[in-house]
Amino acid sequence: MGNDVNPMPSPPIQHLAQEGLQKARSICDRMQILTLDRQIEACQGLFVENPPIDVAILGQFKAGKSSFVNSLIGQNVLPVGVIPVTTVISRLQFGERERATVSFFDGTRKEIPVADLDEYTAEAKNPSNQKSVEMVDIELPALADYAGLRLVDTPGLGSVFKAHMAVSANWLPEVGAAVLAVSADRPLSENDLQLIRELTQYTPRIILLLTKADLLSPSQQDEVVKFFEDTVKRELNREFPIFLYSTKTDTGRFRHRLEAELFFKLAVNRDFEFRKILQHKANSVIRGCLGYLELALKTSLQADEDRESLRRQILDEKVSFDSMREELFFIARENQKQTRVFIMNILQGFMKPLWRELTERLERDMKTWRGNLWQLTRRYEQWVADTMTEEMRRISKQEHRHFYGTLKKAHASLARSLEAFRMLLNGNVRKVLGVSLAEAEWDIKIAEPEQPDIRTFRASNYNLDLIWFLIPMFLFRRAFEKRFIEKIPWEVETNINRLAAQWEDRVNAAIDGMHRQAVQYVQDETATIEALLSGARGRTEEIRQMITDLQMISDHLEKMRC
Ligand SMILES: Nc1nc2c(ncn2[C@@H]2O[C@H](COP(=O)(O)OP(=O)(O)OP(=O)(O)O)[C@@H](O)[C@H]2O)c(=O)[nH]1
Ligand SMILES: [Mg+2]
Numbered sequence: 393m394g395n396d397v398n399p400m401p402s403p404p405i406q407h408l409a410q411e412g413l414q415k416a417r418s419i420c421d422r423m424q425i426l427t428l429d430r431q432i433e434a435c436q437g438l439f440v441e442n443p444p445i446d447v448a449i450l451g452q453f454k455a456g457k458s459s460f461v462n463s464l465i466g467q468n469v470l471p472v473g474v475i476p477v478t479t480v481i482s483r484l485q486f487g488e489r490e491r492a493t494v495s496f497f498d499g500t501r502k503e504i505p506v507a508d509l510d511e512y513t514a515e516a517k518n519p520s521n522q523k524s525v526e527m528v529d530i531e532l533p534a535l536a537d538y539a540g541l542r543l544v545d546t547p548g549l550g551s552v553f554k555a556h557m558a559v560s561a562n563w564l565p566e567v568g569a570a571v572l573a574v575s576a577d578r579p580l581s582e583n584d585l586q587l588i589r590e591l592t593q594y595t596p597r598i599i600l601l602l603t604k605a606d607l608l609s610p611s612q613q614d615e616v617v618k619f620f621e622d623t624v625k626r627e628l629n630r631e632f633p634i635f636l637y638s639t640k641t642d643t644g645r646f647r648h649r650l651e652a653e654l655f656f657k658l659a660v661n662r663d664f665e666f667r668k669i670l671q672h673k674a675n676s677v678i679r680g681c682l683g684y685l686e687l688a689l690k691t692s693l694q695a696d697e698d699r700e701s702l703r704r705q706i707l708d709e710k711v712s713f714d715s716m717r718e719e720l721f722f723i724a725r726e727n728q729k730q731t732r733v734f735i736m737n738i739l740q741g742f743m744k745p746l747w748r749e750l751t752e753r754l755e756r757d758m759k760t761w762r763g764n765l766w767q768l769t770r771r772y773e774q775w776v777a778d779t780m781t782e783e784m785r786r787i788s789k790q791e792h793r794h795f796y797g798t799l800k801k802a803h804a805s806l807a808r809s810l811e812a813f814r815m816l817l818n819g820n821v822r823k824v825l826g827v828s829l830a831e832a833e834w835d836i837k838i839a840e841p842e843q844p845d846i847r848t849f850r851a852s853n854y855n856l857d858l859i860w861f862l863i864p865m866f867l868f869r870r871a872f873e874k875r876f877i878e879k880i881p882w883e884v885e886t887n888i889n890r891l892a893a894q895w896e897d898r899v900n901a902a903i904d905g906m907h908r909q910a911v912q913y914v915q916d917e918t919a920t921i922e923a924l925l926s927g928a929r930g931r932t933e934e935i936r937q938m939i940t941d942l943q944m945i946s947d948h949l950e951k952m953r954c
Contacts, residue, residue: 405667405952409674410439412945416681419938424923425684426916428677431833435673438666444485444542445662447655449601450591451573452583453548456603456639460573461545463639464647465534470545471510478547479515480525485542487531497524506530537651540659549587569597569658576602576616576636580623588628599633599654600624605646606638671949676830678946682939683829684920688928689935690825696929703925706820713918716813717911723809724907727802728900734797735892735899742787743888747881750779754880758873764865765872772876780887784846788891792843795895802903803838806910810834813914817921834913836906841898846891 417432419425449457458470458478465484471477492506504512511517512525535543570591574584591598600620605613617634624632633653637646691699709715754775761771811834818829928935 447569448544449571455573457573471514482528482545484530486535486539492530495526497526573601577607605636606641680830686827688924692928692932705824711817716914723805727798731798732896844894
């Protein structure tokens with residue numbers, strides 16, 4: 393746990409950052425500085441988001457995880473029992489009014505009465521999570537003391553119910569702080585040690601919670617804590633804070649220690665981290681703004697003819713929007729042209745093995761098909777449609793990340809090109825005006841393309857419908873079977889090509905998206921510089937005042953301790 397704990401409830405850093413941002417925003421509006429818009433918006437978003445820290449309660453089944461959470465909040469909200477109970481993850485946090493929301497894997501949500509939670513989270517009422525619940529979110533007024541934290545009850549690991557384990561294991565990367573619950577009357581198991589090893593990858597804050605302390609006498613409790621300390625040190629070469637807990641006796645004392653040494657520190661630490669991020673981001677916006685203002689100040693002092701010559705020197709032929717637009721377009725197009733070939737190179741490798749496998753499968757399956765030619769043909773078409781859909785889906789799912797080659801290349805080239813533009817521009821500004829512009833955060837976001845809709849439709853290639861009743865199947869069946877089999881390579885090739893085309897569209901659309909972002913950056917930047925160069929005339933005093941105000945906030949913000 394960090395030591396930089398500051399128990400001040402509401403430090404003024406938020407106010408100062410907010411004030412600095414507001415000032416920067418109004419200056420940007422007045423001076424037509426477009427470039428900082430996105431950065432300001434992202435920063436404003438921080439005031440709204442305020443994400444909670446997830447404190448996950450993990451451990452073997454029946455360790456007493458759900459009972460522990462109930463006891464902390466002083467309310468029996470979560471189902472508990474002597475057999476494995478918890479089947480899905482529940483997240484509990486403070487809310488003005490009591491409510492529970494179930495999120496399902498299909499993306500739908502439903503609000504339910506808190507009293508009905510067991511219908512969704514308990515193995516008995518929702519065996520093996522047949523109801524496809526992804527997560528349950530519970531808000532309780534009783535959690536006011538834990539505001540900023542979210543307690544996460546998880547299904548037991550090592551339970552006979554493999555599904556429970558998968559749920560909790562998949563969720564590990566989300567953990568903010570982990571409380572590993574272990575029954576005090578049992579030795580530490582290899583599973584627990586393994587879990588701790590895994591957890592150390594995801595969070596520096598791991599706490600061992602020895603539950604059911606009431607099953608031991610006070611002297612036994614001390615012994616067990618010592619035993620756990622030694623084992624963990626020996627096996628993992630590390631120390632973790634260890635807490636005892638019981639929901640039956642001495643609960644108040646145990647809870648008090650946990651609150652003081654764990655939850656309170658976490659909540660405060662969370663605020664500390666958050667304030668550091670805010671301080672950094674707000675200051676970088678302000679510094680960016682100051683750079684542009686310096687530029688405006690310099691030009692404000694120039695005569696009109698000089699200003700025009702400054703403009704020509706700064707926005708020269710290398711640093712012009714038009715030439716950059718061309719360059720960025722060229723990068724996007726060159727990469728897009730290669731997308732199809734790149735994807736096909738990967739998919740080519742699937743062609744032959746798939747012919748072979750499907751030919752064998754068809755030969756096997758066809759033996760069971762009965763009926764006249766019309767029926768046989770329909771059956772074949774359906775078989776192709778089903779099998780191809782399944783195979784293309786599998787390949788698409790398994791391989792799609794490998795299709796992003798040109799996307800990544802385009803991203804790198806666009807980013808490099810933007811950087812070069814920035815450097816030339818900053819160089820010109822420095823040479824001509826002696827002003828340094830601040831570093832810009834020009835990151836182009838890559839949107840991951842979505843999986844295409846891979847449904848293969850029945851293709852009717854046989855125009856034999858009208859004469860099927862003339863063909864005696866006992867004579868010709870083998871011949872038709874042969875034709876069906878011969879068509880497999882063609883079917884495979886067609887479908888692989890179709891898959892490549894679908895992914896090509898998606899990857900290229902993502903490249904278009906990045907291209908648009910890059911053009912926007914350059915457009916905003918050149919428009920900003922143009923506006924500052926032409927619009928700053930005679931505003932020397934006004935600009936000086938803005939610089940003084942902003943500089944003061946920036947100095948203040950920088951010196952402030954989080
Ligand atoms: N003696 C004693 N029993 C406890 C204590 N806490 C929990 N138990 C009992 O331990 C059993 C398991 O409790 P749960 O809270 O359901 O355990 P869990 O870890 O959530 O179990 P799963 O959700 O199935 O993984 C129940 O029978 C509880 O009554 C405690 O502090 N003392
Ligand atoms: Mg439980």
